[in-house]
Amino acid sequence: MMFRHPVRNLAVALFWIIAVGLSSPRRADAAWIDTWRTANPVWRGVHVLCHGNATLAELQNSLPALASAGVNVLILEVNYGFAFESHPELRSGEDVGKSEAAAFAKACRDKGIRVVPQFSSLGHQSWAKTTFPLLTRYPDLDETPGKFPGNDGIYCRSWCPQNPRVNELVFPLIDEIINAFDADALHVGMDEVFLIASEHCPRCKGGDPATLFAKSVNDLHGHIVDRRRVEMLMWGDRLLDAAACGMGEWEAAKNGTHRAAQGIPKDIIICDWHYELLSKYPGKPADYLSVPYLLAKGFRVWPSGWKNIPAIEAFVDSASKHRSERLLGYLVTTWGAVRPSELATWEPLKAGFERTKK
Ligand SMILES: [Zn+2]
Numbered sequence: 530m531m532f533r534h535p536v537r538n539l540a541v542a543l544f545w546i547i548a549v550g551l552s553s554p555r556r557a558d559a560a561w562i563d564t565w566r567t568a569n570p571v572w573r574g575v576h577v578l579c580h581g582n583a584t585l586a587e588l589q590n591s592l593p594a595l596a597s598a599g600v601n602v603l604i605l606e607v608n609y610g611f612a613f614e615s616h617p618e619l620r621s622g623e624d625v626g627k628s629e630a631a632a633f634a635k636a637c638r639d640k641g642i643r644v645v646p647q648f649s650s651l652g653h654q655s656w657a658k659t660t661f662p663l664l665t666r667y668p669d670l671d672e673t674p675g676k677f678p679g680n681d682g683i684y685c686r687s688w689c690p691q692n693p694r695v696n697e698l699v700f701p702l703i704d705e706i707i708n709a710f711d712a713d714a715l716h717v718g719m720d721e722v723f724l725i726a727s728e729h730c731p732r733c734k735g736g737d738p739a740t741l742f743a744k745s746v747n748d749l750h751g752h753i754v755d756r757r758r759v760e761m762l763m764w765g766d767r768l769l770d771a772a773a774c775g776m777g778e779w780e781a782a783k784n785g786t787h788r789a790a791q792g793i794p795k796d797i798i799i800c801d802w803h804y805e806l807l808s809k810y811p812g813k814p815a816d817y818l819s820v821p822y823l824l825a826k827g828f829r830v831w832p833s834g835w836k837n838i839p840a841i842e843a844f845v846d847s848a849s850k851h852r853s854e855r856l857l858g859y860l861v862t863t864w865g866a867v868r869p870s871e872l873a874t875w876e877p878l879k880a881g882f883e884r885t886k887k
Pocket of ligand 1: 672
């Protein structure tokens with residue numbers, strides 16, 4: 530009965546008002562994003578792996594050149610490379626400091642560049658033989674606990690989307706990153722998740738990969754969008770049906786996760802990455818079918834390329850055929866192929882931006 534305990538109900542209501550109020554972003558430049566949106570109907574982004582304060586310093590020196598080259602969004606993949614205070618045990622050792630992050634974000638905004646930090650979630654919890662801090666410190670959160678020593682035989686480790694301890698640990702890290710960069714958007718990665726519904730996980734064994742993937746997306750969305758009121762971006766490969774798009778198991782899904790697209794919010798921005806010419810794909814598709822596929826599902830779509838210039842040109846031209854306000858522009862990924870200091874004049878960046886229609 531709703532009104533049986535008015536005092537208790539009032540107390541509960543006050544608790545949530547205060548809790549949400551304290552956790553909501555108090556952006557120093559709240560009006561900045563409105564101005565940015567009006568000025569930037571086309572998103573021209575770059576994605577850069579962050580290796581601590583040194584990367585920020587190098588990028589900061591390049592901001593005038595990047596802005597001149599047309600860059601208006603910077604996706605900065607931070608992951609565990611932050612001087613976390615909530616969980617110092619989860620620092621990577623190549624850590625961005627809180628004050629450095631704030632100063633860098635302000636410098637970006639002063640140049641009209643929107644900084645979107647990235648915290649890769651669910652998959653990509655290891656790289657080669659190195660397991661990242663969450664699963665090193667808390668190995669019981671691993672989707673395949675105790676399996677694959679030395680990470681032999683797997684691509685990357687995943688955390689278990691059904692272990693409630695994961696969100697308890699990860700959400701405070703996300704909050705610290707959002708707060709430090711005064712961010713109005715966060716990229717959560719979610720790409721190339723191959724270890725999901727593993728036979729080695731006591732919770733997920735026999736589960737549906739799409740349901741588990743959607744749960745992970747929805748948990749993150751609940752915190753980042755519903756609670757923190759910032760936009761959420763993710764890579765698109767796990768939402769693509771490899772057979773329908775004619776693509777391989779890396780940039781599209783053959784492991785059953787693609788049906789998750791039906792069960793996640795459509796306000797998530799999907800970074801649709803493809804790096805090869807169509808002739809390189811297993812199904813030899815007639816076009817980059819992922820763009821209309823994701824648009825038809827209701828998402829905003831941000832085509833993302835890398836360094837193969839003919840592939841960039843083909844992908845951008847293909848995407849540009851789909852006239853939609855939900856088609857955002859073009860995102861340049863770098864993956865270590867160019868130094869941040871040389872990114873503004875990188876030929877793949879120029880090739881992508883030149884062909885992206887206004
Ligand atoms: Zn699990």
